[in-house]
Amino acid sequence: MTKKLMFATLTCVAFAFSANAHASDVEHFKGKPSDTLEQAVSNFSEYNNKLEKVLAGDMTPEAMNEVHELTYTLENALGKISEELRELADVLEEVHVASEHADGNAVKKHGQKYLEVSREVIK
Template sequence: MKNLSLLFAGALLALSLTGAAQAERPDHFRGKPAATLSEAVSNFSEYNQKLAALVAQNDLTPADMVKVHELTYTLENALKKINAELAGLAEALEEVHLASERLDAETLKTQGQKYLQTAGEIIR
């Protein structure tokens, strides 16, 4: 019974220390939002260039590391939006493919336009 009490006390201590550590953690950055695919692609391009410049440096200072940390939030936001849009792009292309097999011109045109609209935002 004593071992069980010690185990329980240890678990409580670990949980309280974890909570304290999280309370002391500084607020994190949110990054630039990417509400549209166009914003996401623009942010992705701009912030990849910033990351490339930092990574190319021979020596990274702590300030450089903070810059990298900050810009990764914007890159993550951009990638999340791009991935969501690319899933829809793949679905639209599959509909175009299937419509071509069925000789369904109406679906081919509507899904083809949807596909090309989204694809155009990526390859602009």
């Protein structure tokens, strides 16, 4: 076998082995749960900081795996935050409509609920 042919064969074998090993190495994680808005905001902040640190370095296979893991928790957090903000928009609309009708009691009631939830996102 010529050196070129041997090198080509070994390269193909090595590539096939590493591709199969890499594909099977990818694990799927659940990530940290974000059952409440408070938990989601905390996870979002913590895991954004972790992602920022990983992104500041080289994108090694280990770093790529870490990013992969981090995204599960970030996706959980964003899902909960999005859900809560959609509901918060509805509450704000109740404040808006109550203010148009000069309904002070409803403005206070819905306004307090709005502030309570919104302050969990922005402190």
